Amino acid sequence: MSFAMTQGVALLGIDGELVSIEADVSKGLPSYQLLGLPDAALNESRDRIRSAIQNSKLIWPQHKITVSLSPAWLPKSGSGFDLPISIAILAASGQIPSTALNGLILIGELSLEGALKPIRGILPMLLAAAKQGTRRAILPVENSDEASLIEDLEILPATNLSQVIGYLSGSCQIAPLQHRDTAELNSNLDFSQVAGQQIAKFGMEVAATGGHHLLMIGPPGTGKTMLAERLPTILPRLSSSQTKQVAAIHSVAGTFDIGYVLEKRPPFIAPHHTTTTVAMVGGGGRTIRPGACSLAHNGVLFIDEAPECGNGILDSLRQPLESGIVEITRAIGSFKFPAQFMLVLAANPCPCGRFSGKGRGCQCTSLQVRRYLSKLSGPLLDRIDLRLKVDTPTRVELADLSPRENSIQIRARVEKARQISADRFTEYSFSLNSQIPSELLRTRFKAQQKAMSALHNLIDREEITARGFHKLLRLCWSIADLREVTIPGIEELEIAISLRSATEIAA
Template sequence: MALAQTSSVSLTGLTGNLIDVEVDISDGLPSYILLGLPDAALSESKERVRAALVNSGEAWPNKKVTVSLSPAWLPKSGSSFDLPIAITLLMAQGQVPKDQPGECIYLGELSLDGQLREVHGVLPALLAAKKSGFIRALVPYENYQEAKCVSGVEVIAIRHLTNALAYLRSGQIPDSPQLFSSSSSDYLLDLCDVAGQVAARRALEVAAIGGHHLLFIGPPGTGKTMLAERIPSILPPLSEESILEVTAIHSIAGTLMGRELLSKLPPFVAPHHTTTAPAMIGGGAHAIRPGATSLAHEGVLFIDEAPECGRGVLDSLRQPLESGEVTISRAVGSVTYPARFMLVLAANPCPCGRFSGRGRSCTCTQVAIRRYLQRLSGPLLDRIDIRVFIDSPSRIEMASEELGESSATVRERVIAARAIADDRFAGCSWRVNSQIPPSQLRNRFRAEKSGMNFLHTELDKERLSARGFHKVLRISWSIADSRGHAIPTKEDVELALRLREGMELLA
């Protein structure tokens, strides 16, 4: 009987599903049938596999070939099934021994001359395979480094189909690429580069402690981008679990090259303000790829010139901000990716950009200024916890030879403050102050009596909305953690209110 079977993996979001690749060759008119909900890229595998086999000196059966990918109901996409299909076909023809030792996974796209091409999502695919007991994987040469991140799976790097066949026929192991070490997880940008900006630095630190979202407002060239880019350097390093999750997301998106593999550094993602909603939250016609919000998972999403962003794009941020994940639905099905990030927005204060506390030559009317920032839509602004007005550093600050505090020093304080919060939240479903639910703020996580009284007065004066009330409380917990107060004091609450209010322009 000319029947053979191997295994591969198909991804739905970050979840890998084991796929049985079966090939049957029977007498009949030469034909090729591919079963199992293939998408366009997968349907084209026939031509790639045929050319790759012939150009590698193998025979293509002039018979009826049926390829089945099961479970059949699961939609499958992409080109990574080329390699398993080619090998199973040769097994069915008796040209490659069927009884391969151990459980093995095959992944890779074939080019017409038989070279194996890089594919996306190898890391999450192998994690799933390992969970199901697989101990060996044949992957494209370019994916070797990433595949090696999965401990306990023997990885064979394949450059060309003939290498795979030599391995399966006679155990000949092809050369693997040299692993480059990913030990140098130093971030190149350091907070000590920033002159002055004492208030902004303070806000940055509080935001990093509690995971609060930030808005920078200030004229161009005052260091907004500079400050934002340095936030990852003061955030705590990622946990082992988060490292794998973040790397897996970047593996699927094909953006691993921009990141050190298994980096402990929280990602920093800065989509341009002309970006589209699908690029922001994810999408695509066939395979649904993660967008900027997921690439920023466990890190920072920075949007410069935020008022210039399309309304739809900013509004698309609301789902991930609320739930920490995004669900994208397409005809082929729906996919959910994690998307828990610190949102950092930067905005010019007015259309001309020159409005400033020092009263420079801004020509905009009050109305125009107000309208400009209103582009940031109420619901989104409401989710911003801390607003910082940034002005140019003074001449003295710029001229000073003394460097500002380094990121390492600030990060140590952030880590210490987070450890305090961690203890407080033991057994809770959230980890940082910005995520304390409103009901808990009302009883368990109140500030000192005088602080609460102060907030109630602000409420009475209508200087604070109910949502603002909760935000200020959350921020005051972050301030208390940074100052070693067991419970927020009145001073902590007052500072929190100032951070929340930023500037009057937005009132």
């Protein structure tokens, strides 16, 4: 026996692609050659594989070894090929039977001692393998959490190379992993924990209903973060295809949390304002990683103290907000990461944060205030429908111990309202009120006559811009859907205006 083949999986963005690993061991001076576009990590694999094989009490063939990864055009990176390469060499040199390799996928990095080390991106890898008819997968035991979510595939978690060899030689068994099904866990975040903030809470409900991006302006300590991190609790649960996307992205990024999958909870991602553009939108050198806005895909991206963000950080969000996708191009290929998220920005009313209501203790000049908030103006702010003023809860509100609505109750209303809007838009390509195109707001989706005249008056008096007109109308529809009003009227408009009351602060 001088030839054997195993299968592994390469990762392209968040998609897996099957890779065949062929090993040929033939007479000749001892040498080792690896073919098929390997990157630096793959080249380093030889030493790891040789040590791992020797430390597993097997023989590194003193012959001419050629290993070829195909398809050759496919960019392959990372260390997940250590296991399939070493098994291919062992089978080609007759140390394990190659019949055991049929319909089997092998994934894992090896340590010098032969231990199997976990790798990123297990979930999309296994999804691809299952789709292409693989029946079994051997992978590092530490990747079990993610792997347990895959149906249609027998998952065999192993701790080291010896165990894999024993299994393939028929001298030991590996217990297949139990498939884990979805179940409702109890997240500890809930809107019932938020005292007061009636308008802000309702604003969150409206934002969740229409998928509206939002800005909160208020002094530090008023609960902006508390409100934002509870937004996912009132968003509709993810569909199973959305859940798979979220899980795949987080699997690739190394931030996988089984809670996303078991709860079908939209993710909440809150990068610090000192973050970098690469961390925000994705990229990197040797390994391409999704950024915060892809980690927030199907969920919420929250940026606190947004005006403090470094130059270009907020602007980098414009492209994903526009297209819902981040595309990263490198010499080895182009990678696409989905990035459809609800953007939530929070800002203090001024650089010192005390400028509010009576402006107690604030010494910022009006120029400083304008310069601070001007970071938020322009094209990014154009995409934000709600601008909530958030104030400190009053002592009466904080002392109020009467039962508050919980997130499940609010979510039920949001889901009902979303159904109403989805039914209204069946003939269109969009399903959320925040996505109604401007021209349709002037024709098919006008508000009631009285509300339309009031809106036109606001334009005539230059109190709102044409853009503000469209945003108010979109909000009106979300409010109408929540109140189960067929066509928004003057009451809905008044509420919508109150949800943009921070507009005069951030011009």
